[in-house]
Amino acid sequence: MNPVFVKIYCCFFFLQGSLYAQSQTRWIDSVKKAIVTQSADTNKVNTIISLSDVYRFTDPDSSLIYARHALTLSEKLNYNTGIFWSMVAISGSLYILGDYNNELEYTFKVVELSKKINTPYILGYSKGLLSDCYYNLGEYDTSMYYWRQVVNIAERSLPDELFSVYGNSSHIFEAMHEYDSAMHYVKKSIQCMNAIPWLNKDDYASKWARSSIFENLAEAFAGKGLYDSALFYYRKSLASSAEIHMDLNEMDDYNGLAALYKEKKNLDSAIWYAKKAINKKIAKAYPVSMLKAAGILATSYEFKKKPDSSLKYFHVTISVKDSLFNRQKTMAFQHLLFAEHEKQNEAAATTLQLQRRYRTYLLIVLLLVVLGAAGIIIKNRRIKQMQQMRNSIADDLHDDIGSTLSSISIMSELAKIKSPEAASLLIAISDSTSMIQENMSDIVWAVNPNNDRFENVLQRMNLFAAEILDAKNMDLAFSSDASLSACRFTMKQRKNWYLFFKEAINNAAKYSDAEKVFVDICKKDNQVEMRITDNGKGFNTASVFNGNGMNTFKKRVKELNARFDISSANGEGTTVHLCFKIT
């Protein structure tokens, strides 16, 4: 078996990061540091994939972890290309771990995704991967079927990749014992390679290409039984591989040479090359190749009648086989998955805990809000109850005092009839009584919050003026803006304005001797203007303005924060003008 795809993959990786060969550890360290600080973006995904690639052959478990990490991150970022290469990396790691079934599963996902991304390179790559998978599973017909699709794509749109596509087909043909076809495609591959300028230099990529192609060629010759040509090309491949430290190819070359010498019964050379292969550092990460070398060694020693050494390498073969396929490996892998799963669970648990904590906070806040609201409602209700109680007390008191005052005024009326000599005194009593009644009525009215609408104020004013002026046979013309009725007043405004109005009307009724009184109330912007005009006898404003009668006006005006003026002259009627702001 020859890991075609691993090589394709290595190519991809090495072309990306040629630093690998020189200072791998330093690179890994710096990358690891970078990952911690990098923000979770597409760059980070690419870095992690690279890290997974680096670990692929030395520590496939870590490689798998990094690949999965990259996959999760890409999925979070919805970064399709990242998801693609992450799954490619997972599938590669699974290959190294010998888990071919899961490798196939991931490869299917890769193919599915490639249709979404839909670029020739990605499409070709995924189909090639699929072909490799079936090759690894020993299904060479299916492998060939997919390889032909790759060829189609590459011939149409990826001329630079053709050489490797053709070259890799040789493995499949060899496995199917079609050595002529293998040879044909390897030669085509060489033609393609020669046509690509960047593969004919003295650099890494060119040497890598030569190493791979010569190996393929050697294998094809070996298959056809042309051992000398095979030996020649194996050696050429070996030289190129060694130059660039391409250990995987080196191992394959050694194995190829060993197999050739074994075939030629040159058992010592076979053993020498096989030992070279098996002693390569990378052998542990490339168990398939190690298995091949150990197999050659075991049979070679058998032929040399050295059962001890043969047995030793037989054991190696078995142990490698075991490490590749046995349950322990599966369990180790499962354990790895489990650990991964555990890590995720831990993260989920932390999130859950955080959620719970926030939920608790939310509940506490809600509870506080509900308690607060309940408190406010209870307080409001209590205030309302208190208010109701106060109102009912005030009503009772009002009723009682009002009734009693009414009886006083009735009694003084009756007393007037019985003792005419006390009339002046009794008139004073009944006047005082009615004044108290009037004032009380005004206060009760002003305090009642139901009366804070302009309409109510206007109604009461109108009623009052009509009653007072009617008694004096004066006509009233009361007019007000309709726009005023929606306005609201504070209790203070209501009281002071009404009392001001009362004073003005009382004055007009008492002193003006007018025939008609005009009341005009209107609104300008947010100001209320009131004009009370009569056509009476008027007065000299200078003589009255500082008199006692003005004090009531001045007090009301001050409390209203209003402006007011009185214009009058003897014989020309009187106009009282008031102007104040409402909010």
Next chain:
Amino acid sequence: MEIKVAIFEDNKILRQSLQQLIDNAEGMVCTGAFGDANRIVRNIQLAAPDVVLMDINMPGTSGIEAVQILKEKFPQVQILMQTVFEENDKIFAAICSGASGYMLKKTGPQKMIEAIHETYQGGAPMTASVAVKVLQMFRLQSPAQKHEFVDLSEREKEILALLVKGKSYKAIASDCFISIDTVSTHVRHIYEKLRVHSKSEAVAKAINQKLV
């Protein structure tokens, strides 16, 4: 013939004063003065008054309830409400129940006597605030209930509109070229329509609630 007046008033001093005032007034006699309206039917049967002076706020049966009972059992009796409160709702409710008019307790004694006379003669006082409520009520009545639809005449509407403006009966009389008595008669008619109106509404309500 003297006008027989019955008084319902919970304030003892005022009750006694009113009694004396009425007894002293010409052409009037107080045939009964009661501290509450809890046994109103018997009280009225004993006193047999022409006019009842009814306080609104009393312990037990309220003045408004008392008016409803009186209007049912003794429809010929005129009722004059008296109250210290100028709350339109209570006054309006009393009028809807069948009171002929109302006066405030702060009204002077002479005016009270005048009001009793007026009430006896079928007069009906109405103030601007009550006039507003009357207008509202007639405006809100739904035309769907046509069979019980009571509407005001043009003249009545005109008088109500003048009352809303705060005009006195005298001013209205001169504005409309009619006598004060005619204004009074119109207002009385308005009250009667209001009563029918509110009664029919009560009936409709009762039918709706399946009480009848």
